[in-house]
Amino acid sequence: MSHCTSHTTSANLRCLVKSIASFNGDISTMTAPPFILSSQSLTEYPAYWAEHPSVFVAPAHESDPQKRALLVLKWFLSTLKQQYSSRNEKLGSEKKPLNPFLGELFLGKWEDEAGVTQLVSEQVSHHPPVTAYCIWNSDHGVRLQGYNGQKVSFSRTINIKQVGHALLHIDAYDEDYLFTLPSLHIEGLIGGTPYVELNRTSYMQSSSGYTGKIDYSGKGWISGKKNSFSAYLYPEGRSEKDALYIIDGVWTDSFTIKDAKTKKVVDTWDHKKAKTTPLTVAPIEQQDELETRRAWQKVAAAIAKGDMDATSREKTVIENQQRDMRKKEKDEGREWVRTFFSRSESSPVFEALSKRLGSEAVPIDKDKTNGIWMFDAEKAREAKPPFREGMSIESRGKIRRVRSSLGGLGKRFGVLGGG
Numbered sequence: 001m002s003h004c005t006s007h008t009t010s011a012n013l014r015c016l017v018k019s020i021a022s023f024n025g026d027i028s029t030m031t032a033p034p035f036i037l038s039s040q041s042l043t044e045y046p047a048y049w050a051e052h053p054s055v056f057v058a059p060a061h062e063s064d065p066q067k068r069a070l071l072v073l074k075w076f077l078s079t080l081k082q083q084y085s086s087r088n089e090k091l092g093s094e095k096k097p098l099n100p101f102l103g104e105l106f107l108g109k110w111e112d113e114a115g116v117t118q119l120v121s122e123q124v125s126h127h128p129p130v131t132a133y134c135i136w137n138s139d140h141g142v143r144l145q146g147y148n149g150q151k152v153s154f155s156r157t158i159n160i161k162q163v164g165h166a167l168l169h170i171d172a173y174d175e176d177y178l179f180t181l182p183s184l185h186i187e188g189l190i191g192g193t194p195y196v197e198l199n200r201t202s203y204m205q206s207s208s209g210y211t212g213k214i215d216y217s218g219k220g221w222i223s224g225k226k227n228s229f230s231a232y233l234y235p236e237g238r239s240e241k242d243a244l245y246i247i248d249g250v251w252t253d254s255f256t257i258k259d260a261k262t263k264k265v266v267d268t269w270d271h272k273k274a275k276t277t278p279l280t281v282a283p284i285e286q287q288d289e290l291e292t293r294r295a296w297q298k299v300a301a302a303i304a305k306g307d308m309d310a311t312s313r314e315k316t317v318i319e320n321q322q323r324d325m326r327k328k329e330k331d332e333g334r335e336w337v338r339t340f341f342s343r344s345e346s347s348p349v350f351e352a353l354s355k356r357l358g359s360e361a362v363p364i365d366k367d368k369t370n371g372i373w374m375f376d377a378e379k380a381r382e383a384k385p386p387f388r389e390g391m392s393i394e395s396r397g398k399i400r401r402v403r404s405s406l407g408g409l410g411k412r413f414g415v416l417g418g419g
């Protein structure tokens with residue numbers, strides 16, 4: 001990949017805008033000036049789903065199905081700030097993430113008053129780029145599974161359509177929730193401080209018969225505030241006119257949940273008051289070579305130093321290694337074996353819930369994501385150290401992940417076998 005490496009910000013931005021304008025939809029071919037490069041790979045992004053573990057597991061302890069659906073919707077809304085504005089807030093602007101290699105992993109866990117919440121994220125496809133993830137808390141019986149890719153296009157600015165979906169399962173009620181993912185675009189490019197704005201609408205559909213609709217109003221034509229939204233929870237088959245609850249607010253800040261009939265405030269959320277639990281990740285020396293922070297550590301160091309030559313050089317090392325592996329696999333007539341996920345012919349839960357969303361549904365499109373990707377508990381059980389310990393979804397209670405020093409792409413491949 002090439003870079004925009006002029007010493008002036010304006011020339012760099014012209015370079016970026018030019019690169020975007022001639023862009024073919026593949027994020028990895030996009031050139032970007034150094035100040036916009038992130039040292040974080042997209043495999044890390046699924047962690048944004050559970051930075052408030054107790055909000056993630058809360059629905060499992062609500063016996064009323066309507067209130068339960070509301071808690072699930074509340075959790076989804078509480079993740080938006082982390083998902084779409086955390087780089088912006090922590091790093092000063094949105095950044096271009098590292099383009100994960102096939103098989104790249106990001107593993108971690110959150111430990112807090114909600115017990116242990118575990119995360120497995122894996123790059124299951126490189127062309128097109130697709131990341132699959134599973135986040136679960138066995139203490140509370142809650143599991144989120146999903147996979148997504150992005151379709152990027154340019155008109156006025158960078159526009160991103162998300163492909164894929166997320167499914168939440170609550171064991172105690174054997175209930176599923178489907179989430180569609182909002183489209184987004186980049187603002188602030190010309191000023192040199194890009195940030196994300198969410199477009200239009202996204203949905204939630206529960207197997208228990210409730211639909212959630214979230215309208216994103218960008219610069220906030222209602223309240224005048226940036227990142228405004230209105231969300232509605234209504235019985236399946238109806239519309240926001242028959243809302244049971246209405247949620248208004250700003251997804252980067254706070255929101256209020258009102259009973260639609262009585263207009264009484266039943267719940268609130270405020271990011272200024274909410275605490276996030278940091279994700280624990282194994283120290284780099286103990287990580288497998290497929291784990292993102294270990295694999296990209298030299299690139300990350302080069303980016304941190306602003307050394308674009310070293311950045312390119314180190315990226316090339318990884319790209320060549322990947323190219324060689326793909327060639328070897330092709331020659332031997334096999335495919336890279338994913339560590340935690342398997343390609344599936346269909347996703348019955350997704351399809352059923354998607355149908356119930358009706359015309360608002362996003363069709364499942366295997367072509368855009370190189371297949372339908374499902375967490376494979378069998379594979380997870382069999383995955384050799386350092387992955388194995390504590391990876392069993394069925395296991396209850398707190399499990400310590402014991403790591404061994406076994407690692408190495410070659411060894412891993414040998415361990416899992418080809419074909």
Ligand SMILES: CC(C)CCC[C@@H](C)[C@H]1CC[C@H]2[C@@H]3CC=C4C[C@@H](O)CC[C@]4(C)[C@H]3CC[C@]12C
Nearest residue numbers: 027036045083084094095096097150160194196
């Ligand atoms: C910053 C500018 C100049 C470069 C553009 C970088 C693009 C590739 C970045 C900017 C914002 C990023 C998105 C921000 C948030 C999410 C939500 C997450 O759950 C999946 C990835 C996804 C959808 C990211 C995909 C990559 C993305 C679209």
